[in-house]
Amino acid sequence: MKLLRVGPVGAERPALLDEDGVTVRDLSGVVTEIDGALLADSAALERVRAAARAGTLPVLDTAGLRIGAPLARIGKVVCVGLNYFDHAKEVGAEIPAEPILFLKAPDTVVGPNDTVLVPRGSVKTDWEVELAVVIGRTARYVESAAAGLSYVAGYATSHDVSEREWQIERGGTWDKGKNCETFNPLGPWLVTADEVPDPQGLTVRLWVNGELKQDGTTAEQIFGVGEVVRYVSQFMTLYPGDVINTGTPAGVAMGQPEPKPFLREGDVVELEVGGLGRQRQSLKGA
Structure with a gap:
């Protein structure tokens, strides 16, 4: 999966890049953030994968939308x-x-x-x-x-x-x-x-x-x-x-x-x- 975070500084939302390499889908209905807690949670990651396979995640209009760092709350x-x-x-x-x-x-x-x-x-x-x-x-x-x-x-x-x-x-x-x-x-x-x-x-x-x-x-x-x-x-x-x-x-x-x-x-x-x-x-x- 290609995970990313989009939106203004401090207000980014989790998202997923489709396999087509172009379409960005909103993950905020599945997970609250892309961070260490998500990466350590195999069940949560599987929910993201299942949602991606289902193809039902909302598409985000990325025109003019800022891409943030893909990981929040970095420890070090x-x-x-x-x-x-x-x-x-x-x-x-x-x-x-x-x-x-x-x-x-x-x-x-x-x-x-x-x-x-x-x-x-x-x-x-x-x-x-x-x-x-x-x-x-x-x-x-x-x-x-x-x-x-x-x-x-x-x-x-x-x-x-x-x-x-x-x-x-x-x-x-x-x-x-x-x-x-x-x-x-x-x-x-x-x-x-x-x-x-x-x-x-x-x-x-x-x-x-x-x-x-x-x-x-x-x-x-x-x-x-x-x-x-x-x-x-x-x-x-x-x-x-x-x-x-x-x-x-x-x-x-x-x-x-x-x-x-x-x-x-x-x-x-x-x-x-x-x-x-x-x-x-x-x-x-x-």
């Missing part, structure tokens, strides 16, 4: 840095022996087509298209990478926007450059795991002002999805509705020759993960 956003071989190479970093982890606050998450704000004083705002993993059941001390996949409820396209000067040059942790307002567009859909048989076989692409900047595949990840879930669960408990951003391929602004083409107000970024939907954001000053 765990991110993996330098998780593609080519990205580590382009920024001159060693291949990490273990996943590099950092956190983004859930309030950085916005809709896939919402405006992204360039922070005040920023000169190094950068793009990063990523595969996002959404957890569907509580994971702690997972024993293997194969078992790690069983904790995944679904996947989504994610944009891990970063301010590189604040991330790298200002000392301390990476968090200063990762948690600015609007720095994690998510969606348009949450695609359930049964529709993504191989999360290591997805294309990952991003364009800036129509120019292709990133063109990779999740097969190039240093640590695959199952291993990432296993690894993270050794250090923190993952709960239904938590999100993991699994890293970005080569092609970020930081990896380009000088002068590096960091994002500015007026730029337009488009990105997609194969089968998980496409985002489009215009940038403006905060």
Whole structure:
């Protein structure tokens, strides 16, 4: 299933994308929200599937209708840095022996087509298209990478926007450059795991002002999805509705020759993960 949330900020309603890839149907008569509680409730998910099969869900007029982030009440956003071989190479970093982890606050998450704000004083705002993993059941001390996949409820396209000067040059942790307002567009859909048989076989692409900047595949990840879930669960408990951003391929602004083409107000970024939907954001000053 492709689950989404539509409507104004703070008043989104749950919806479902039909198999035709065009028609959006209202789920508010079946479930109250798309969140961790729903993803952990197999009976509720089966009710959604049954309603989808019946074909009786009301059709929503999507003309001018905002698409929100496909997941509400996110507990935490765990991110993996330098998780593609080519990205580590382009920024001159060693291949990490273990996943590099950092956190983004859930309030950085916005809709896939919402405006992204360039922070005040920023000169190094950068793009990063990523595969996002959404957890569907509580994971702690997972024993293997194969078992790690069983904790995944679904996947989504994610944009891990970063301010590189604040991330790298200002000392301390990476968090200063990762948690600015609007720095994690998510969606348009949450695609359930049964529709993504191989999360290591997805294309990952991003364009800036129509120019292709990133063109990779999740097969190039240093640590695959199952291993990432296993690894993270050794250090923190993952709960239904938590999100993991699994890293970005080569092609970020930081990896380009000088002068590096960091994002500015007026730029337009488009990105997609194969089968998980496409985002489009215009940038403006905060």
